[in-house]
Amino acid sequence: MISRRNLLTGAAFVLPGAAALLGARNATGDTPKDPHAGHNSGADAPAHQHDSATVASAPRDATGLGYTPVRTLNGSTLPWKMEGGVKVFRLVAEEIEHEWAPGMTGPCWGYNGQSPGPTIEAVEGDRVRIYVTNKLPEHTTIHWHGVILPSGMDGVGGLSQPQIKPGETYIYEFTLKQHGTQMYHPHADEMVQLAAGMMGLFIIHPKEPTTPPPDRDYAFITHMWAVHPGTRRSDPSVMLDFNIFSFNSKVFPAIETLVARLGERVRIRIANLSMDEHPIHLHGYSFKQTATDGGPIPASAQWPMTTVNVPVGATHDIAFIADNPGDWAMHCHKSHHTMGPMGHGVPNMLGVNQKEVEARIRKLVPGFMAMGETGMAEHGEHLAMGHMRGPENTLPMMTGNGPYGPVEMGGMFTMLKVRAEQKSGDYADPGWYKAPEGTMARRVE
Ligand SMILES: [Cu+2]
Incomplete structure (x- = not known):
């Protein structure tokens, strides 16, 4: 190799x-x-x-x-x-x-x-x-x-x-x-x-x-894989039911964070060779699509957007000025594409009382935990913290921890971190953003 x-x-x-x-x-x-x-x-x-x-x-x-x-x-x-x-x-x-x-x-x-x-x-x-x-x-x-x-x-x-x-x-x-x-x-x-x-x-x-060249020029290819839980090799016969959703063949939280210095010009080139379109959404920004794989789009034909849908077999370039500091999520907006393999194909238990059956199964399978009665977040948290493991070599449904707890994402999810103090040309992750006083959601009594 x-x-x-x-x-x-x-x-x-x-x-x-x-x-x-x-x-x-x-x-x-x-x-x-x-x-x-x-x-x-x-x-x-x-x-x-x-x-x-x-x-x-x-x-x-x-x-x-x-x-x-x-x-x-x-x-x-x-x-x-x-x-x-x-x-x-x-x-x-x-x-x-x-x-x-x-x-x-x-x-x-x-x-x-x-x-x-x-x-x-x-x-x-x-x-x-x-x-x-x-x-x-x-x-x-x-x-x-x-x-x-x-x-x-x-x-x-x-x-x-x-x-x-x-x-x-x-x-x-x-x-x-x-x-x-x-x-x-x-x-x-x-x-x-x-x-x-x-x-x-x-x-x-x-x-x-x-046009002025960007200060940061990022690129990635979206892809989808079917690696059945407990196995190691992508199944090429699968046409629709994928369970791994990647940027450059990596899934959250292993996808590199995008960083920018406040005020820099940023271009992101998004390519798609998977079997589905991917509406890529960037928080905190309005951007423009500046090119397709067919060539640049004239400025008069660009319109503002917060989500760019990238079809199969195509590339879309987006560009913006990084003028809003913070930690901003960037992800595919198909919610199944920001999940890991363990969330797929499980029975729908939302609203189903499982207390009795849980007690019965526990007699046969010690430690069994009924799932999904009030949603999946609780279990995602357990999975993220490693309390509940799926089969060998299988990622949890949702994972990743932020400064305030589990992020409950997976797959096609990463972040754009914009900082005033980031040096130009420095791609190091600056750590978590500290929201200035009075600019963060808070609990009321
Ligand atoms: Cu997607």
Whole structure:
């Protein structure tokens, strides 16, 4: 397995200008032995994990790249090297050991040791060459989703090229004629390979930006998995009834927190390769959708919103000024998509008196606890605190602790933390927000 560390330190590939930055991020914020863990964050993550995870995507003038590098939540950018004016990238399709969140791991398929694969970043006008090596047990291809390119480079197995057999390496090479948020994924045995986690972001920065560049440029892909309770491998045959809902293949509380300094320009690129649409809602802000994967939306055609619905097979970019300090939830608004596996398929006991049956079952199953009579919150709390465990390798229905108790979320949930004192280019989690006197809900007697 090729980890990001190997790629970065193995001397084969150097990312000009940003190598030192990425290296620093790798050496500090991440766990080097676990490349897919990325820079973990979330409500349960201890603050010390973030102390020095500071320099991944410094402001554009500090990188020498001419653009603000994308911050792929829990992920990384694919290093490249220049060969005769061509940006050369390498992707290895392979099985990986993935952790959705602490307490749940399993074999997935991804690229370069990660799911999603590392983000490809380039600039409009670049000539790119991408070597794709197949280390999977079956054939694959890569389709460059939304990229305008010659038909023979489109990566549809059988249609635009022969399949890449196990052990083979193919070269894709084309010139980038557009800018925007695109994706990559297999176009071979798609049902299996997408379900197993094979996807990535392909982000093309504009050659000559016509709008002010963002100070923070975040990106993630939404996905859904069916890992049946007690099992470890995503079931590709499931079409509707998923139980794991992820941003960049991570679930709350393992999804990295987004941070911004008060007043910064923030862009969030949201991609969707799952089997359902995701209405992504950000608290505390009105934002605008500035682009689709088809290109930028003219300012006259953008309207304000608080939820952006991202359809399957598409990307939507949103942008706003981070002018409202605080800890703000950001999540899919389908409430089943902010839950863990243990909440699915349980009988509806709301309003059902279970006292008698609970006592009877306890004689057979000591410690049995009837569930759902007054709602699930109580049990979510127990689960969050580890009092009640599901089957092995199975996350609770709701989890995560905030400063005031259990957050009762899971799946597609993370936070945007906006602080006046956050340093520009610093992605460290600033801890919990302290609401100024008189600005917090309170109990009345
Ligand atoms: Cu959703």
